[in-house]
Amino acid sequence: MEEIRRIREELSKKLGEDLEVLLPARRYEIAGEISRRCLRRREERLTLTDMLDHVFLHRALGIPIFLALMYAVFQFAYSVSEPFMVMLEAAFGWLASLAGEAETPLASLWADGICGGLGFVLVFIFPIFFLFLALAILEDSGYLPRAAFVMDRLMYRLGLHGRSFIPLLLGFGCNLPAIMATRVIDDERDRLITILVNPLMSCSARLPVYVLLAGAFFGAYAGAAIFSMYVLGIALAVLMALLFRKTIPQLRGKPAPFILELPPYLRPTLRSVLLKTWQRGVVFLKKAATILFAGALALWALSSFPWGVPLEATYAGMLGHALEPLLRPLGFDWMAAVALFFGFLAKEIVVETFGILYGVAGEEEIQAAVAAHMTPVTAFAFMAFTLIYLPCLATFGIIRAETGSWKWTLFAVAYELALAYAVAATIVAFGSIVWG
């Protein structure tokens, strides 16, 4: 192997170009030559794929078009799903009312724990499904590989491999398969960097937190506030990749060259789009039936016992007050601290916690309760903190499995915690200066 590596390096030096680039280029040259000799063509014709690529891969317009389309995707997921959320929420409100006043532990478990907690998270199934629907359309049309190609130029300069883009994009859905998808990256350093920054990509589990807070504080700009979290995630991912590449000796060096074969554009079929949407969205439903349900029960128990005492004196209150001093400089109270603590299990639990701790049902009521405990600046900082602070438990496990190292796994946790704190503190400080 050492000998092969030496020969490769010598050849690369001699030819003045990386073999990863030269070999496929030569392969395409030979294939082209064979096709020219064997096939007789009337003339080269302009295909629709050529025309669309002329624009979507344009040096100046490619990235703005990608960002504009992503903005449309998030606006669609947030704004169009609103009435459906309201309808499901009303259904859970009605179910909660069946138990009457939550005066006994059993009635409280039904109304506050199951309908108020789990039910409130389930309402967010709509923006999640709508997001996956829009991404499936982009994927099936053949646009997403173009987005990877367009972003490669920028990503290469920032120290990320072009092939990292697809795992990073998958991170918008769930970080778990996204981290597994880094296996397509051959270079071990590129792969490790992609794994480390992948949790910064805002997965769908964080969307309920954004929808709740953006709806409560940013009104007509809620869609833009949510979009800004995704942009922040991407920006931090590339910045951290650059920083790791420059500062960590094991990760130093240039990213390997990226070669990607672009498929032709196709008209997405309804069946394929719906199937993809369902396959990805059902993960959330499964999660709701398992970890979110268990989380709702645990949180309800912690916030209800000892039975009959005020909320602040419950076990959840004690935990929150123990954590509060750490988060107080960011403007987060003890309830926010409990929400973030349990958010490590699954990010949706952050919203579930608010539903249970505030003891009110319905998005509007919870939004009003949150608005009484936060300012728009602290809410934005909280959204950023939720985006960055920790990968969820399952992602933590997959980082350990894919890196095969506790050192890198703990490093991911440590840097994300520090980064979350720094970013949230910056937002709070900047917000205080600008808005007083």
Next chain:
Amino acid sequence: MKTLQERREESKLELKGFAVGSAVLGAVYAAFGVLEVMSVAGAFSFEPVPADAASGLCLLVVAATFLLGAKELLEGRTLGISFVVVGVALAAVFGLLYILIAVAHALMFVLGEAEELSLLAELRPEIWLALAAAAMAPYLRRALKELRAI
């Protein structure tokens, strides 16, 4: 029967027409994009033009697509029509998006979650600009067929 040369000449004339149409659409999109961004800063206020910076920037991206198309077509580059095709597609994406959002707002009003529903506010520039851009679609379709036949 027209000769190949005649068809090429005709197609050149048609491309000039697209260049003009694309330039006009680009200019209108740019104007509304700027107005939407300016409205956020409070420099401008008019109900049919929402104060929405992100959406305004998206309109500017559509404008840039149309204007680049116009530039390439005026320079005689046939491939410039690609920008017009993508411009119309982007206009359709944003038009459809805001139609869906208007329907969602109407549903919210019916559900009693919204206090008022203003048709003027819902009929955002993205919607009627998309309709204007869509008027170009049948001509584009024909021109593309011609181009691929020549």
